[in-house]
Amino acid sequence: MASPRPYSPPITRGRRAREAASSDRLPTDVLFNVLLRFPARDLCRLRAVCRSWRSLTSDPVFITAHAARHPAPLFLAQFRDDKTNSIYIVDLSGNVVKRIAGAAGGPYHRLQCTRLDLACLTTDWNRCHVLNPATGAVQALPESPAVEHVNRVNLREPYTFFALGRVSSTGDYKVLRMFNRPGFAKGGQQLFEVFTINGGAAHARWRGQQSPGLFVDECSGVVVDGVVYFLTNRTYDGARNGIRLGYIVSFDLEREEWRRDLRGPISSGVGSASSYMSHHLTLAELKGSLVLADRRHQPFTLDLWFLVDSGSGHWVKEYHILTRPAISRPVLVDESFKPLLLLDDGRLVVYVATGGQLFIQDPGTDNFARVCMGRLDSVSVYTGNLLSRG
Amino acid sequence: MAAAADSSGDGGTSSGEKTIVLVSSDNSARFEVREAAALLSQTVRRMIDEAGADASGDGITLPDVDAKTLAKVLEYCNKHAPASSSSSAAEAAPPAEGEEDLERFDREFVRVDMGTLYSLVTAASYLKIEGLLNLTCQTIADMIKGKTPEQIRKTLGITSEFTPEEEDEVRRENAWAF
Numbered sequence: 276m277a278s279p280r281p282y283s284p285p286i287t288r289g290r291r292a293r294e295a296a297s298s299d300r301l302p303t304d305v306l307f308n309v310l311l312r313f314p315a316r317d318l319c320r321l322r323a324v325c326r327s328w329r330s331l332t333s334d335p336v337f338i339t340a341h342a343a344r345h346p347a348p349l350f351l352a353q354f355r356d357d358k359t360n361s362i363y364i365v366d367l368s369g370n371v372v373k374r375i376a377g378a379a380g381g382p383y384h385r386l387q388c389t390r391l392d393l394a395c396l397t398t399d400w401n402r403c404h405v406l407n408p409a410t411g412a413v414q415a416l417p418e419s420p421a422v423e424h425v426n427r428v429n430l431r432e433p434y435t436f437f438a439l440g441r442v443s444s445t446g447d448y449k450v451l452r453m454f455n456r457p458g459f460a461k462g463g464q465q466l467f468e469v470f471t472i473n474g475g476a477a478h479a480r481w482r483g484q485q486s487p488g489l490f491v492d493e494c495s496g497v498v499v500d501g502v503v504y505f506l507t508n509r510t511y512d513g514a515r516n517g518i519r520l521g522y523i524v525s526f527d528l529e530r531e532e533w534r535r536d537l538r539g540p541i542s543s544g545v546g547s548a549s550s551y552m553s554h555h556l557t558l559a560e561l562k563g564s565l566v567l568a569d570r571r572h573q574p575f576t577l578d579l580w581f582l583v584d585s586g587s588g589h590w591v592k593e594y595h596i597l598t599r600p601a602i603s604r605p606v607l608v609d610e611s612f613k614p615l616l617l618l619d620d621g622r623l624v625v626y627v628a629t630g631g632q633l634f635i636q637d638p639g640t641d642n643f644a645r646v647c648m649g650r651l652d653s654v655s656v657y658t659g660n661l662l663s664r665g
Numbered sequence: 666m667a668a669a670a671d672s673s674g675d676g677g678t679s680s681g682e683k684t685i686v687l688v689s690s691d692n693s694a695r696f697e698v699r700e701a702a703a704l705l706s707q708t709v710r711r712m713i714d715e716a717g718a719d720a721s722g723d724g725i726t727l728p729d730v731d732a733k734t735l736a737k738v739l740e741y742c743n744k745h746a747p748a749s750s751s752s753s754a755a756e757a758a759p760p761a762e763g764e765e766d767l768e769r770f771d772r773e774f775v776r777v778d779m780g781t782l783y784s785l786v787t788a789a790s791y792l793k794i795e796g797l798l799n800l801t802c803q804t805i806a807d808m809i810k811g812k813t814p815e816q817i818r819k820t821l822g823i824t825s826e827f828t829p830e831e832e833d834e835v836r837r838e839n840a841w842a843f
Binding site for chain 1: 783786787790798802803805806809810814817818821823824825826827831832835836838839841842843
């Protein structure tokens with residue numbers, strides 16, 4: 276049985292007119308589907324096409340869908356010898372996605388290493404400003420100390436450390452500031468203060484905090500989910516209180532209080548001075564967990580311990596690298612080696628500050644591939660969305 | 666030639682395959698197509714489920730698709746439909762044609778004027794035919810890529826509706842992208 280031939284009516288003027296009119300507007304869901312295929316930068320350009328494109332690409336539903344569709348990790352980067360003091364947003368291939376001219380503030384400012392939708396640029400002589408890479412908005416934090424600390428801080432030659440974190444339960448962004456070098460001639464107390472970024476005018480001042488009761492190694496500070504973790508200062512506290520290997524102190528930004536009950540995974544208080552010296556420990560944040568990187572020599576090994584349960588202090592060794600190939604040794608042996616980001620496919624991105632370069636490790640191997648781009652002065656992970664307007 | 670057991674009252678092709686009749690919006694055209702081709706449309710699938718077995722005798726009317734567009738859509742579906750056979754009902758059936766052949770077909774298929782492309786993408790969206798929707802949306806995206814806003818408006822027949830101040834504001838807000 277043959278199929279009947281389809282019957283088409285003659286093309287009328289009315290029908291032609293209807294067809295012409297319909298080409299002016301794509302159905303919204305189709306437009307959504309089409310625009311979702313473009314990267315953020317192209318979309319910001321496409322906003323200039325017409326009103327409906329502009330409003331669609333600024334709609335929160337679209338922005339969320341777009342982020343899910345284009346999940347490539349982004350980094351905030353500051354390049355060496357960049358006279359324009361710009362902050363750049365780069366992707367994993369080293370391509371520059373966005374450049375914010377002048378955002379660094381000055382040639383000595385450095386990005387704090389965080390994984391947030393904001394950037395924190397600081398010097399260690401009391402300059403700190405917070406940048407929103409999507410909007411370009413900048414907030415400079417006041418240099419004056421908290422009222423409680425006014426006479427205890429050297430303001431003419433300050434020494435500071437800053438850490439920016441986000442309290443997930445309230446959405447507050449807070450900065451922890453440490454003043455003074457330990458062992459400083461005039462008593463050398465490390466003083467701590469907190470500033471709430473989005474707290475409104477009422478809270479726009481530094482608030483003095485308790486001291487943790489021992490010296491922290493401020494340069495070791497990392498922020499994990501609104502908590503700032505430090506290793507103890509080896510020179511001052513290690514000597515005074517006996518060897519306390521891998522002892523970790525933390526400041527909870529939500530509660531604004533210290534905790535001293537977290538032991539690292541390496542047996543502490545045990546061992547001779549030589550075993551103490553043979554471990555080089557650094558802290559990092561990966562996949563929402565605190566990580567302790569333990570590097571040892573003779574033989575050279577690198578272990579990454581993840582704190583899987585901060586309540587019970589339970590650590591799991593997730594990475595163990597015994598370096599063999601010549602290509603990875605220079606990377607791993609470098610003192611400034613810092614794990615930066617763990618990708619969904621298991622690859623590890625690391626930052627080596629000495630050479631100012633990013634490397635990506637093949638999972639399960641010792642091979643590190645360098646990301647091709649200019650040499651960095653500082654880097655951070657950017658989790659925000661470049662399409663958002665606020 | 667054995668006729669397949671046919672309980673729905675649809676006509677059958679000479680090989681005994683089940684067919685479905687689809688009717689265009691103005692009732693002007695009726696198309697009899699292989700079930701496997703028609704079911705590429707999730708909308709048709711749902712309509713059949715809802716209507717039940719008996720109602721399919723009169724054919725399924727698609728109120729939002731005119732005859733010319735429906736003919737073209739069915740051209741796509743016939744080409745991309747899985748090679749149906751009762752013996753392979755359990756396994757996911759691949760299309761009857763090879764990969765390369767299909768790619769060539771797709772490339773030629775979207776070489777149409779803007780009006781037709783718009784009708785096709787709108788129909789693909791309404792009929793929920795994933796492959797055709799993806800093909801037509803990507804075609805439109807490719808037409809947009811690399812063009813200035815002015816060129817895009819011309820190609821797609823869009824009016825910007827921006828006032829000069831608004832246009833300035835958009836370019837300023839998104840200056841980094843230009």
